[in-house]
Amino acid sequence: MARTSAGTGPSRSFVDPIGVLRLQRSVAADAVLFRARRTTSRTATGVSESSVWGLNLGTYGVVMLVAIDTATEYASFAIHDGSRLLVEETWKTPRRHTAELLPRLAVALGQVDGGAARLSGVAVTKGPGSFTGLRVGMAIAKGLALARGIPIVGLPTLDVVVAAQRADSRPLWAVLQAGRKRICAAAYCWQDGEWREETPPHLTTWPKVIQEISSPTLFCGEIDPEGLQILTALAPLVTVVPAAFRVRRAGFLAELGWQRLYRGEQDDLSRLAPIYLQHPV
Template identity: 25%
Template sequence: MTILAIDTSNNPLGVALLDDNQVLGEFITNIKKNHSVRVMPAIQTLMQDCEKAPADLTKIVVAKGPGSYTGVRIGVTIAKTLAWTLNIPLVGISSLEILAAGAGRYFNGFVSPIVDARRGQVYTGLYRYQNGMLTTVEQDQLVMIDDWVAKLTDLNAPILFVGNDLSIHHAKIIEVLGPQAIIASQTEHNPRPSELALLGKDKPGEDIHSFVPNYIRLAEAEQKWLEGKGKILNG
């Protein structure tokens, strides 16, 4: 089984190849550049270096959001196209779950991945490893950071925070949670595409045609368009 994992859901771009339980290779960058022109060359280079052809692939696993509207759409579109063309299964994994999986594997407590959603809001969820398996404690959601950290004070356990946007909300997290909040090390803030591959390894394929990203909310432009359309229809 050779799995190709693709993550363009936020600033980091990541692709990986997993052969059974061995990570053959992965490529990660964390720079603000257009994923649409970089992801296919990254996939091609990785596959060439690992001496794999498209026909060798048996599954595509993609980060399905939440995150950047454009970034999520790019990754999902490429993943769907490859899976359909190669006639192989497609699996989508939460972008937040990927962060939690990498940072929290050896952490005895809860894990809260953080992706900034502007205006004091974050995409987040709550995860925990139990018996070696990553479990979801709180589903992925869009929430005000003030409300989120206030809610977490009820937990009687340390909470590991991870994500490249933590610097935006670090002060508020520490102010409310104090020593209960643990900040992941710098090397853990980038989502690992190899973790994405492992998370999707044993999951069944989804219907390619009905597969859609999990934006959690509409893109701002789309929301404004719908609001404007409603005003016109109601006016």
């Protein structure tokens, strides 16, 4: 079930401790049921939980992963069981991430089969992005991982929008809005069946980016009206991907998170921190 909606609700700047604790208590309580189900399935069938769900889940035996992205003015979350995208919501919510994300996430977890009892992995965008947005997403993701004692993986923000793009021989630039007519941009190329970063994320401007374009190039991500006007004027040298493919969606974040967990990777909960970009010295 995939949904996209417009954000509503009061503006808040910090993580709502009551909402976080309520969600953590619910998830922690469900952990007992989760462990009981794993024990029962192994005893009764003689196979692991990953086989019960028909999945090859890797080292951590993840049966459901939640992905959270609040890096910019868009908020998105997804619930993914490794073979299916169960829930996804994406909406625009300037400065209201906390007030809107927690209630929606709690409802979504209550609607999926097995609920929070199956939640055993978390993926979150770690930046670049806005200071407040990244802090909110990171705090909620860490709270869930800590309450459940489950692995967490942080992924670069721009990798998420790039993951939605089709294979192409042309280089791909992904961008985020950074305010004050600045953008955060990174370049990727298609290699060995995946998009790979060629130029790391950096603060720049549209005039500076187009100076680096010398061959047919794709652009995706948060392209503002000024950028769209500049890029379309460069056609056919530059191609801007369709609007639906420029929106960052947590479903793709979940896919990337699954890849890392399947390889047995996870981040240190105490060391995982947002990445903020600064002007070059």
